[in-house]
């Protein structure tokens with residue numbers, strides 16, 4: 001048997017184009033060829049179970065071998081093999097008809113994955129790294145003759161009699177000069193680890209040395225000997241393919257370690273398993289979060305029938321769960337199509353909401369089963385839960401029962417519990433609830449203490465997501481506002497009817513204002529006199545809640561750029577009822593008056609960490625002189 005032919009495509013030189021186009025991703029040739037081998041072994045297994053193949057199946061396996069001298073990589077399988085006619089049909093016609101279409105469409109395609117999947121060029125990805133490719137195969141069919149196909153990357157091929165004596169296929173790549181990196185064992189090992197680590201059929205890559213018990217020595221101690229064994233690079237039964245009932249916590253933790261060798265143990269995990277209306281299995285882990293969130297993204301690995309595809313799972317996993325780790329395996333995700341298609345794909349949407357629901361259910365279950373343990377994990381999971389609560393309506397619906405608010409006393413409450421806790425004292429004269437919070441308990445300590453003195457509770461909102469969480473809570477909660485504890489003096493944070501009367505006359509008020517205005521002499525600070533409780537501080541510096549929040553948003557890039565440009569403006573609240581103010585008024589010496597006013601103002605700045613530089617030095621000097 002000998003046949004030469006021309007592969008029927010219009011353009012002579014498709015391979016240089018494929019090569020160039022796919023260059024950056026050229027390592028995937030191995031994924032494609034090894035998965036073809038796996039497919040071939042699975043097909044023969046199915047034929048056998050259907051009774052259409054009655055020979056011995058043997059130990060089904062795919063082998064990758066490299067010969068640095070001959071500059072070849074060989075991928076062998078003992079799958080169903082091909083006859084010469086099948087080669088013509090599957091390799092020449094199908095793949096090349098794909099190639100013709102490829103020539104027409106390649107301009108639209110964005111990356112190698114897209115082209116390979118869309119145009120059935122899996123096998124031809126071999127030409128990204130090889131000048132010449134040989135197929136040496138023997139079909140399982142009775143009386144089949146071995147066949148060999150050779151193609152040098154032009155449109156010409158040759159089919160001759162092959163030499164394989166057992167069922168299966170060898171694909172031999174004659175590696176080209178630019179791709180010699182793939183002749184190095186460690187490079188191949190690395191690619192196999194990435195793409196083939198969990199393939200369902202053993203993949204052999206060379207051998208390795210293991211020590212084996214070898215009886216006992218003269219003293220009765222166990223002896224060992226070194227043996228060469230096959231180096232099987234994959235785990236054919238990873239945990240996501242098993243039933244959760246057959247797995248222990250240790251199994252999950254070990255698998256996590258296998259995926260992320262240098263990570264701390266995860267907090268908990270969710271085993272995903274659906275077969276309708278789409279197929280999906282997987283295990284998602286909640287990691288212990290570090291501050292470097294960006295670094296932790298893209299930790300979910302996406303597989304299709306145990307073949308690794310990508311760790312960019314955007315669009316498939318809801319944004320707020322991108323910090324999770326683990327594995328998702330679904331043959332139903334269209335892996336090789338463009339992003340925009342993915343976003344519109346109804347399976348992807350369903351998968352997305354399924355994952356959201358599973359995560360919400362798991363959190364609800366943990367909260368219910370062991371609230372204390374849940375609270376202890378809040379530091380780590382709070383970010384997910386808040387993020388989900390903000391960004392996903394369906395998740396929020398469930399999360400409203402287990403999203404927690406923590407206060408400065410380190411107590412935690414559900415939304416309902418918190419409302420009950422603060423309703424009595426923190427409802428203003430118009431019946432509106434005010435939740436107070438701090439984003440920096442050290443800096444705002446004086447304000448927190450003043451608020452606590454009035455019996456108000458202060459929430460701790462100091463994680464990066466809290467600015468958004470606060471605005472969102474305000475939209476969600478009925479008739480409730482949130483105020484940072486330093487947005488005003490404690491007496492004014494929540495407006496009540498029982499404001500104390502002022503002890504100053506109108507004249508005196510103007511006089512005090514003038515003294516302070518002159519003593520402070522900074523345009524960003526606006527002095528206002530208030531009649532507060534005499535126990536409150538004489539002077540307090542605050543920034544308006546609205547203005548501050550807009551500035552925070554602007555700083556986080558939340559689109560409030562305009563506010564970011566505005567200078568910081570502060571309100572200086574002078575407590576007209578404080579005895580220091582009476583003392584200043586009664587002081588005859590204008591210089592002493594100014595000094596006292598400035599001192600009280602500086603103390604207010606100091607308590608908030610706003611006193612710096614020359615102002616701080618001056619304050620210290622003045623204080624020393626006063627003592």
Ligand SMILES: Nc1ncnc2c1ncn2[C@@H]1O[C@H](COP(=O)(O)OP(=O)(O)OP(=O)(O)O)[C@@H](O)[C@H]1O
Pocket residue numbers: 032036037040077079080081082090091094095116117119120121122123124169
């Ligand atoms: N090792 C093999 N053993 C038996 N048949 C094979 C082998 N490799 C390829 N084939 C046949 O050649 C066909 C074309 O392979 P190719 O990799 O180009 O596309 P595919 O595997 O069908 O699709 P894709 O790789 O895009 O998922 C396969 O469908 C299969 O019939």
